[in-house]
Amino acid sequence: xSTIDYDNYARIMKAIxxxxxxxxxxxxxxxxxxxxxxxxxxxxxxxxxxxxxSLLRNLGIxxxxxxxxxxxxxxxxxxxxxxxxxxxE
Amino acid sequence: xSTIDYDNYARIMKAIxxxxxxxxxxxxxxxxxxxxxxxxxxxxxxxxxxxxxSLLRNLGIxxxxxxxxxxxxxxxxxxxxxxxxxxxE
DNA sequence: AAGGTATATTCAATAGTTCGCATATGTGCA
DNA sequence: TGCACATATGCGAACTATTGAATATACCTT
Numbered sequence: 001x002s003t004i005d006y007d008n009y010a011r012i013m014k015a016i017x018x019x020x021x022x023x024x025x026x027x028x029x030x031x032x033x034x035x036x037x038x039x040x041x042x043x044x045x046x047x048x049x050x051x052x053x054s055l056l057r058n059l060g061i062x063x064x065x066x067x068x069x070x071x072x073x074x075x076x077x078x079x080x081x082x083x084x085x086x087x088x089e
Numbered sequence: 090x091s092t093i094d095y096d097n098y099a100r101i102m103k104a105i106x107x108x109x110x111x112x113x114x115x116x117x118x119x120x121x122x123x124x125x126x127x128x129x130x131x132x133x134x135x136x137x138x139x140x141x142x143s144l145l146r147n148l149g150i151x152x153x154x155x156x157x158x159x160x161x162x163x164x165x166x167x168x169x170x171x172x173x174x175x176x177x178e
Numbered sequence: 179a180a181g182g183t184a185t186a187t188t189c190a191a192t193a194g195t196t197c198g199c200a201t202a203t204g205t206g207c208a
Numbered sequence: 209t210g211c212a213c214a215t216a217t218g219c220g221a222a223c224t225a226t227t228g229a230a231t232a233t234a235c236c237t238t
Contacts, residue, residue, distance in 0.1 A: 004115070006108040009176060013106035018196085019095040022102075026093070035215060048197060050216050069205055069214055079176075086175045087098060087168075107226090124185055137227065139186050144225095158184055158235055 012080060015059050020044050021052050025075065026088055028062065034070040101169060104148050109133050110141050114164065115177055117151065123159040 016022065023042040027033050033041070038049050053073060056062040061080050064071040075081050105111065112131040116122050122130070127138050142162065145151040150169050153160040164170050 004177065006111045006115075009111055010106050010108045013102055013111075013176075017099050017102035017106045019099045022095045022098055026095075045198075046215070047199080047217085051197080054216075064215095066205090071215065083172065083175055086172055087102075088093065103225095125183095134228075135185070136187085136229080140227080143186070153185095155235090160185065 011059065012061070012077070013083075015056060015061055016080065016083065018052070020048070021056065022087075024049065024052065024073075025056075025062075025080070025084055028073055028075050029081070029084055029088065032065070032072040032074045034067075034072055036070075038073075100148065101150070101166070102172075104145060104150055105169065105172065107141070109137070110145065111176075113138065113141065113162075114145075114151075114169070114173055117162055117164050118170070118173055118177065121154070121161040121163045123156075123161055125159075127162075 016025065020042050024033070024038045027038060027041055031037075035046065035049055035053070038044075038053075039046055042049065044052075053062065053064075057064070059077075061075065061077045062073050063076040064073050066072075075084070105114065109131050113122070113127045116127060116130050120126075124135065124138055124142070127133075127142075128135055131138065133141075142151065142153075146153070148166075150164065150166045151162050152165040153162050155161075164173070
């Protein structure tokens, strides 16, 4: 039926296709982590984590929710959630 | 249990994450196309298709089978097949 | 052997990604 | 207000990916 938007799929897949981003996304499957938490789990620097989050936010893959001084991140894109479940279940 | 090999997952996902490669991989889900066929479906040049196939072959994602003068490609990596099914079903 | 068809490889130019470092912004609390 | 903590942004250098053009290889047929 509908023609597939390969460019868009590729953009999403590319956003997922990075070890650090996979780590923090997998973490978001189980909880709603703040940036500090991701830093320690993914063993990357704060600016680096923030850069990856910025990329994911700009594509609408994740979204942040404030809890006081913390930014708690969660997966927003349901297709991404399904792909990650397939990958990590 | 097992620690997840994020680097390896990222490598696989990155290989998939390209519009032309997604197109030819989706084609391979349905048939066992030769390079000519991929050229016309993906609207890319022969060398370009071959380059993408080389990348996918080197990662063990696809494999070719000769049929006379043609190289018929199919998806070899079952995890990739599942991810593509999830993506395109 | 020669020519044709199918596919692969190499190289170089360009474009895009990643990351460290420095710095900026925003919020809560004394 | 001022400090501390949490997070974001900007920039540049190093690295990686993508592609076109040219060329190479391999098989089939005559």
